[in-house]
Amino acid sequence: MLLRHRFWFFVLFLISGRALTAQQVPPNIIFILTDDLGYGDLGSFYQRERGGARRFHTPRLDQLAATGMMLTDHYVSGPVCAPSRASFLLGLHQGHAPIRNNQFDKALPAGLNVASLLRRAGYRTIHVGKYGLAGKRGSELPGHPLRRGFTDFYGFLHHVDGHEHYPRNGTTEKHSLVVDGYDPITTGTEKTYTTDLFTARAKAYLIEQRQNHPDQPLFLYLAYDTPHSKLQLPTGPYPAGYGLEGGLVYTGPDDPRTPHVNTARGEIDSYVHPDYRDQDWPHEEKVFATMVRRIDTAVGDLMQLLVDLDIDENTLVVFSSDNGPHNVNGQDPTWFRSYGPFTGIKRDLYEGGIRVPTIARWPGHIAPGSVSAAPVGNWDWLSTFAEVAGAAVPAYTDGASLLPILSGEGAGLGREYLYWEYFHGGKTPDYADFAPPARDRRRGEMQSVRIGNFKGVRFNVTEADAPFEIYHLGADSTEATDLARQKPALQAWMQAISRRSRIADPAAARPYDAALVPALPPPPGLLAGATRREYDTSGYWIPGQPAYTKQGHLPSAGPTEDARAGLPVDRGQEWAAYLRVPEDGTYTFELTANGSTYVRLHDIHLLHQAEASRSRRDTATVHLAAGLHPITIRHEAPPGGQPVLDLRWTLPDGHSEPLPGERLYRTPDLIDPRHFR
Incomplete structure (x- = not known):
């Protein structure tokens, strides 16, 4: 714990004896997430364009954008916190993530996520702020951050905790409690404004890490709970100075004057920023503008700390939001046009609900003042952080590394589409x-x-066949002119994507769950049998781009028969083919395997088993049209063990059998099964 009276001790230590230069360790990664901050709420994205007196300022975030890259077409997977945050951590869009719709406090599943990936890559993984994916109150909290790859946690476990911004030791209407690791903090939070508290704790972690573990990279996930929900002001002005020389300071629970943070004094919900105090605005508008400005100043404080700790040039910083602006508890997003030039707010799949202001900064790697309009999603950050950390990008993700965009090596990713689904009754x-x-x-x-x-x-x-409205976002940002009648081919393309890019979730049933996944037209030169390739394994997870070492063909055997005949135990195995489905209907695939196994059908993550040391059985049901469907199977046996792989399917008539080799086909030019569609 870093108490205030020890603060200058660490300053002297850091100034006098930095053990390593920044470039001797892998880059730190800081992901700053705001809650319900709209696209229009940043000066560099929209506020400065509005003109007139009715606007507010974000000077520090504008500076961040000026020294980094603005991602103008960055989306979140869902227009509300739970699915959006889950998709960020899991690297999956809402057609695959197991937390969908409004499933607040549903536990994040075990296995691969941003934290577990980076921890495996040697990072200290810290989460400060709002989580909301631990499990229901009163449960054993199976999804607690410390059980899902984070080494440290300080913040709100449950989503309703963040509805108020003074926890007051759990005495709020929502019983908000700050938790340190597994321990609830039940004293001293009467006057702790959460933006200040979370910033101060994040600073303390950064200082502690630099002092005690300078050779270990750090991942910090700083998730604010503002400007979400209740409109509340801080207790007073932001403390003078920034970084090591001032600003917010974590004081610890035992400080008798300002417990936890050095602004925990004075009158709560009282301080309006001087830039807005005398404006002829309703009080609620002044409150909202002050809340955003507080985040802005806090980010400036953190950025100065990186300079003071001499880690600025070796730290990737990403700033973003979890969805569009809200309109509850007196907040009106029309005041400052928080949704920017778009239609929609939180809980809408219009642009204003899912396109969020996002900035990335990494000196020496991202050009200052750069802008990218490439369509990207918050589920891309898992792949991006994997590449930044020098780890293999996993197969079990819908994302792609953004490094080509961030580095300026490419204008886009060459991806085919982005995908969303969501339900709300309003x-x-x-x-x-x-x-x-x-x-x-x-x-x-x-x-x-x-x-x-x-x-x-x-x-x-x-109904499953309901047509899509189609808008050209470059010419029609408010989505006013439907082009669907003029774009029949595009309509068909979107309909196909909407079926071959997702899998049904019984906990979030959709009217199109039973729609048939369309088959592909037969490619020229189709040959009998699958392609089997071997690849080097990393020992972590099934890679998205294996390093192939050997390739062969199986004219008649399926993967189960092939595995039973014996496979090398020190190599990963891949079978790639077109699966000929005999008739329209419902098909259930059953996988029994040891080690790590991944099965992909079109763009559907059909089955995934990560690091299973013993054989286990999983099933997945899909609805397929008769014809050819691309399938990829990858399997890695556990160290020292013999491969166990049994992949079966049950046909519409109820007959079950191992996936037959005689129904698998390949083409001579099959190079990369990721290109199967």
Whole structure:
């Protein structure tokens, strides 16, 4: 614990004896996530364009953008906190993530996530702030951050904790409690404003790590709970100075004057920023502008700390938000047009609900003042951080590394699409800024696909074949002019993507769950049998891009028969083929395997077993049209063990059998099964 009276001791230590230069250790990674901050709430993204007196300022975040890259087309997977944050950590969009819709406090599943990946790569993994994925209150909290790859946690475990920004030792209406590791903090938080508290604790972790473990890289996930929900002001002005020379300081629980943080004094919910104090605005607008400015100043404080600790040039910093702006507890996003030039707010699949302001900064790697309009998602960060850390990018992700974009080596990723699905029983607000068709529109079951600059979206879906409305986002940012009648081929493409890119989740049933996944037209030169390749293993997880060492063909055997005949135990095995499905219907795939196994059908993560030391059985059910469907199977036996792999399918008539080799086909030019569609 870093108490205030020890603060200058560490300053002297760091100034006098830095043991390592920044470039001798892998880069640190800091991911700063705000809660319900809209695209229009940053000066560099929109506020400065508005003109007039009714706007606020974000000077420190604008500086971050000026020294890094603005990602203008960065999306979140879901327009509300739980699915959005889960998708970020898991690297999966909402067609695959097991936390969907409004499943607040559903436990994050065990296995691969950003924290566990980076911890395996040697990082200290710290989460400060709002989590919301631990499990229900009163449960054993199976998804607790310390059980899901984080080495340290300090913040709110449950999503309702963040509805108020003074925890007050659990006496709030929502019984908000700050938790340190597994221990609830029940004293001293009466006057701790959470933006200040979480910033101070994050600073303390950074200082502690630099002092005690300078040769170990750090991942810090700093998740604010503001400007979400209740409109509340801090107790007073931001402390003078930044970084090591001032700003916010974590004082610990035993400080008699300002417990936990050096701003825990004075009157709560009282301080309006001087820039807004005398504005002729309603009080609620002044509160909101002050809340955003507090985050802005806190980020500036953190950035100066990186300079003071001499780790600035070896730290990737990403700033983002979990979804669009909210409109509850007196907050009105029309005040400052928090949704920017778009239609939609939180809980909408219109742009204003899912496109969020995002900045990335990494000196020497990201050009200052750069801008990228490439469509990317928050599920891309897992792959990005893996590459930054020098780890293999896993197969079990919907994301792609953004390093080519961030480094300027490429304008885009060459990806085919982005995908969303979400349900909410309410309506899009009737705001004058919004496209007329969207105003007061029932949301219901929503689904969306973006291909290039075209976005397909459908609302209140009640049947699988409901058409997508199609908008050209470059010319129509408010999604006002539906081009669907002019784009029949694009409509068909989006319909196909919406079926071959997701798998049904019984806990979030959709009206299109039983829709048939369309088959592909037969490619030229089709040959009997699968392609089997061997690849070097990392010992961590199934890689997305294996390093192949050997390739062969199986004219008649399926993967189960092949495995039973004996496989090398020191290599990963891959079978890639087109699977000929005999008839339309429901098919259940059953996998029994040891080690790590991954099965992909089209873009569907069909089955995934990570690091199983014993044989285990998993099943997945899909609805397939007759014809050819690309399938990839990868298997890595546990160290010292013999491969166990049994992949079966059950046909619509109930017959079950090992996946037969005679139904597998290949082409002579099969190079990379990731390109199967």
